[in-house]
Amino acid sequence: MSAVTTAEPVTEGQTLREGAFGNATALACRECGHQVELGPHYACPECFGPLEIAYDFPQVTREEIEAGPRNIWRYKALLPVPADIEDSPNMEPGFTRLLKAHNLGRELGIDNLWVKDDSTNPTNSFKDRVVACALSAAREFHSKVFACPSTGNLANAVAAAGARAGIKTVVFIPSNLEQPKQVNSAVFTESLVAVNGNYDDVNKLASEIAGEEDGWAFVNVNVRPYYAEGSKTLGYEIAEQLGWRLPDQVVIPVASGSQLTKVHKAFQELVKLGLVEDKPYKIYGAQATGCSPVSVAYKAGVDAIRPVKPDTIAKSLAIGNPADGIYVLDICRETGGAVEDVTDEQVRDGIVLLARTEGIFTETAGGTTVAVLKKLVETGQLDTSLETVVINTGHGLKTLDAVSGSVGPVATIDPSYAAFSATGLA
Amino acid sequence: MSVSVRIPTILRTYTGGESEVSASGATLAEVIDDLDASYSGIKGRILDDAGELRRFVNVYVGNEDVRFLDSLGTATPDGTQVSVIPAVAGG
Numbered sequence: 001m002s003a004v005t006t007a008e009p010v011t012e013g014q015t016l017r018e019g020a021f022g023n024a025t026a027l028a029c030r031e032c033g034h035q036v037e038l039g040p041h042y043a044c045p046e047c048f049g050p051l052e053i054a055y056d057f058p059q060v061t062r063e064e065i066e067a068g069p070r071n072i073w074r075y076k077a078l079l080p081v082p083a084d085i086e087d088s089p090n091m092e093p094g095f096t097r098l099l100k101a102h103n104l105g106r107e108l109g110i111d112n113l114w115v116k117d118d119s120t121n122p123t124n125s126f127k128d129r130v131v132a133c134a135l136s137a138a139r140e141f142h143s144k145v146f147a148c149p150s151t152g153n154l155a156n157a158v159a160a161a162g163a164r165a166g167i168k169t170v171v172f173i174p175s176n177l178e179q180p181k182q183v184n185s186a187v188f189t190e191s192l193v194a195v196n197g198n199y200d201d202v203n204k205l206a207s208e209i210a211g212e213e214d215g216w217a218f219v220n221v222n223v224r225p226y227y228a229e230g231s232k233t234l235g236y237e238i239a240e241q242l243g244w245r246l247p248d249q250v251v252i253p254v255a256s257g258s259q260l261t262k263v264h265k266a267f268q269e270l271v272k273l274g275l276v277e278d279k280p281y282k283i284y285g286a287q288a289t290g291c292s293p294v295s296v297a298y299k300a301g302v303d304a305i306r307p308v309k310p311d312t313i314a315k316s317l318a319i320g321n322p323a324d325g326i327y328v329l330d331i332c333r334e335t336g337g338a339v340e341d342v343t344d345e346q347v348r349d350g351i352v353l354l355a356r357t358e359g360i361f362t363e364t365a366g367g368t369t370v371a372v373l374k375k376l377v378e379t380g381q382l383d384t385s386l387e388t389v390v391i392n393t394g395h396g397l398k399t400l401d402a403v404s405g406s407v408g409p410v411a412t413i414d415p416s417y418a419a420f421s422a423t424g425l426a
Numbered sequence: 427m428s429v430s431v432r433i434p435t436i437l438r439t440y441t442g443g444e445s446e447v448s449a450s451g452a453t454l455a456e457v458i459d460d461l462d463a464s465y466s467g468i469k470g471r472i473l474d475d476a477g478e479l480r481r482f483v484n485v486y487v488g489n490e491d492v493r494f495l496d497s498l499g500t501a502t503p504d505g506t507q508v509s510v511i512p513a514v515a516g517g
């Protein structure tokens with residue numbers, strides 16, 4: 001591993017305070033191991049590989065974590081955030097419910113099934129977790145603007161967190177995004193920018209702006225290493241809520257692939273810290289067929305991912321050029337899991353299935369995940385005797401259109417008992 | 427064929443801090459060779475040892491990712507904008 005170097009001069013006036021990033025020690029390239037100083041950097045200056053946070057963790061006990069707040073900051077010792085993080089305004093996401101899914105389990109023939117329901121976060125998706133960590137980094141870098149390219153949920157989370165923190169936000173989305181997701185951003189920020197193009201186009205634009213504008217923290221571009229760590233809290237919570245043990249199997253939606261890789265990182269860290277016992281676990285990735293470059297590569301048995309032009313109702317997962325896709329392939333293969341994809345029709349069925357079995361209204365990403373779970377069972381790729389967790393990452397009210405054509409009143413009747421009787425519902 | 431190339435922050439050490447430089451060539455491969463003639467070593471950052479685009483770099487000709495076009499063989503007509511951008515995950 002090479003020595004810590006500075007990727008570029010730290011911007012003038014940008015002095016980092018002691019402990020600004022908690023127990024984080026450096027940024028390390030996931031590809032070649034090259035290290036650079038903590039700063040607003042995201043790509044390895046040697047090979048363009050993604051920079052990740054490296055830590056020197058102190059001994060952390062279960063008791064210390066359990067004594068913490070009921071949000072992601074209970075794990076602050078394992079995140080790139082300062083010890084006084086709770087003193088700054090944030091949305092306090094996390095510690096969402098882990099529900100035993102008896103009915104869905106019975107329906108699918110899985111003995112022991114759980115739903116980790118992240119739709120109950122402040123802006124109703126798992127993105128509040130990553131944004132909270134990105135906000136901390138933006139603050140420590142004295143950024144003037146908090147920004148992101150987004151498939152929708154991230155824009156909602158950035159706009160809301162920025163409003164609460166009193167930092168200017170500018171969020172970029174594809175112009176064809178679901179109306180509720182647009183409104184859910186525009187209500188929090190006056191600077192929602194709709195771009196004519198798909199997410200990959202928006203992402204390219206944001207990267208170019210990030211390279212030109214000083215003082216802009218693009219949560220998933222120049223502060224991405226800090227942002228991505230927020231997804232680890234999903235993994236920590238699942239383990240803690242299961243009574244400090246790892247599940248046997250987890251099914252996770254995949255867009256860029258960042259979340260899946262971080263849940264895996266979380267499990268590994270818990271084992272390394274002695275907080276859970278080491279054991280084998282399988283990780284499965286879920287995509288919609290209309291945007292399934294990772295699933296296609298998995299099935300073809302290749303390592304390279306061919307980008308695609310997305311065409312699916314699962315717009316939050318519509319990233320055609322997933323930067324962490326190769327790591328998703330590695331993790332799913334190494335752990336003995338798989339990557340699978342389902343049609344838009346199956347995505348809709350997945351939404352309704354989860355709603356009617358567990359009373360949880362998920363968005364298209366969750367519909368994709370539940371439908372993939374079902375398909376994995378049907379194709380024999382998932383062992384139904386093992387304890388399984390399925391992650392619901394977002395709320396169905398944001399993607400109402402996906403199911404509004406397929407569910408509705410079973411009958412429209414006059415307010416008379418006779419009319420009701422005629423429906424046969426009694 | 428003269429084209430304009432947008433340089434990402436991590437490669438600006440090669441271009442003396444310039445974020446946009448000009449280069450010439452009829453294809454992307456020629457443009458990268460020409461860039462390397464002016465800014466020695468930059469090619470080895472964009473391409474791997476096998477001469478292919480590195481896994482975590484996205485190159486665009488106009489607004490199109492060259493992986494959807496002819497990769498390094500993509501034509502670069504006069505006045506084209508070429509952009510070199512690190513791949514980033516999370517959206």
Ligand SMILES: Cc1ncc(COP(=O)(O)O)c(C=O)c1O
Pocket residue numbers: 125126151152153154253254255256257258259260316317363365366393394515516517
């Ligand atoms: C609801 C939802 N689930 C899952 C994802 C996928 O996340 P990742 O890009 O980390 O794979 C997204 C991404 O935007 C999302 O909005």
